[in-house]
Amino acid sequence: xxxITQSPxxxxxxxxxxxxxxxxxNLNHDAMYWYRQDPGQGLRLIYYSQIVNDFQKGDIAExxxxxxxxxxxFPLTVTSAQKNPTAFxxxxxxxxxxxEQFFGPGTRLTVL
Amino acid sequence: xxxxxxxxxxxxxxEGDSAVIKCTYSDSASNYFPWYxxxxxxxxxxxxxxxxxxxxxxxxRIAVTLNKTAKHFSLHITETQPEDSAxxxxxxxxxxxxxxxxxxxxxxxxxxx
Numbered sequence: 001x002x003x004i005t006q007s008p009x010x011x012x013x014x015x016x017x018x019x020x021x022x023x024x025x026n027l028n029h030d031a032m033y034w035y036r037q038d039p040g041q042g043l044r045l046i047y048y049s050q051i052v053n054d055f056q057k058g059d060i061a062e063x064x065x066x067x068x069x070x071x072x073x074f075p076l077t078v079t080s081a082q083k084n085p086t087a088f089x090x091x092x093x094x095x096x097x098x099x100e101q102f103f104g105p106g107t108r109l110t111v112l
Numbered sequence: 113x114x115x116x117x118x119x120x121x122x123x124x125x126x127e128g129d130s131a132v133i134k135c136t137y138s139d140s141a142s143n144y145f146p147w148y149x150x151x152x153x154x155x156x157x158x159x160x161x162x163x164x165x166x167x168x169x170x171x172x173r174i175a176v177t178l179n180k181t182a183k184h185f186s187l188h189i190t191e192t193q194p195e196d197s198a199x200x201x202x203x204x205x206x207x208x209x210x211x212x213x214x215x216x217x218x219x220x221x222x223x224x225x
Binding site for chain 1: 116118121146148153154155156157158161201203209210211212213214215216217218
């Protein structure tokens, strides 16, 4: 069963702690993306990766970090430097940067 | 910076009626315009997309129209059903890359039985 998986679905952390969100895809897609979604807002791009071992900052990269050591995995770390980390985080992938994006189910992060 | 405006923010229709959602974009180089449907607590699903060399595209009850001159595009849903209730997002590519998208803020569609 191919697709994009994000885990966990809900995540709670204390303020000041770093937290890593998982995103895995078995679609053999080269490109992967992380978006943040806030209530009543569109999706905003945090980071994207067009190929293994390469990634670029999106519109709101401050306070976040990523790695792309494997084609199928693109974890996102929300650091303590992110001032307002509570949000719904969505991971997406595409065959390459010039094809449509498919989204995972999302992780809702709540920082207490 | 580039942006996408989406209207209305909420839309309520009776089952069987049509629904229209409109978006305008600012980047004249945009050439790819997808529409996503997002159900509560889930990730967005691509429902239809259109490229700049086409003025209209249809898939069963869903159609999208594009006016490149005016820089706006619209989603049309006919014969709406309760299961069409969701939040719909439009997006436009930044420049020529489909991978670099800017999203509208979404339209919450409610279809009343």
